[in-house]
Amino acid sequence: MSAARGHWRKALSTVRKYSSKHGSEKGPVYELRTYSVQPGKFAQFMDVMVKKFDIRLRYSQPMGYWNTEVGGLFQVVHIWEYESLGERAKIRQSLAKDHQWQSEFLPDFLSSTSRLENEILVLSPGTSLCTDFQPSDSAVYALRSLPLPTTFAVLSDEEQLVARFSGLFTNSYQEYLLLRYPDFDSAFIHFKRRKDSGGVDYGTSRLMTPCPWSPLK
Helix, strand or coil: CHHHHHHHHHHHHHHHHHHCCCCECCECEEEEEEEEECHHHHHHHHHHHHHHCHHHHCCCCEEEEEEEEECCCCEEEEEEEECCHHHHHHHHHHHHHCHHHHHHHHHHHHHHEEEEEEEEEEECCCCCCCCCCCCCCCCEEEEEEEECCCCCCCCCCCCEEEEEEEEEECCCCEEEEEEEECCHHHHHHHHHHHHHCCCCCCCEEEEEEECCCCCCC
16 A cells, blocks of 8 residues: 555656646547446445555556546546557556556456446647646546537636546547536535526536545545
């Protein structure tokens, strides 16, 4: 567990370092993963993540890892940043050859999940990551998916637009907004205020809390 904590402490600085890089024709790219966990095996899933996920962190760090509170029960959502799809492919190939990953992590992980989905995203034109904030145990996140084109503006200092992504390899071409709030009540107030004012009221959204191993909190 101590080794995993060491990886997690380094992860947020890694996210900030990557976010400051200038992009290239090859990237960066972001992989959005959504895992559906079997309701009766959520404890098993959490246990293997806490004890063995450090194996995965040896190769790269997630941008964030969240548990869905509203908008998808027993689902976890995570986003990974890569310099390119080529870098992602090399990491996946290395994991496939990692005996510890294959024997110690995957069996319990796969037997506790029922569906695994992923999409490849890029930052929307003219945008960048915004992760310049202090971690907070009460912070909650929202992931909104909206059909293109999208107009969106934050309503107050309590609503932080962490990232604005456009789908590249995905089932539907849409934009994803990753938003951060101080707590659940703040998220509710902002969503209701926007709806009451006739703002964005289409698309889908999910309310999420950071997992213990998430760099973004």
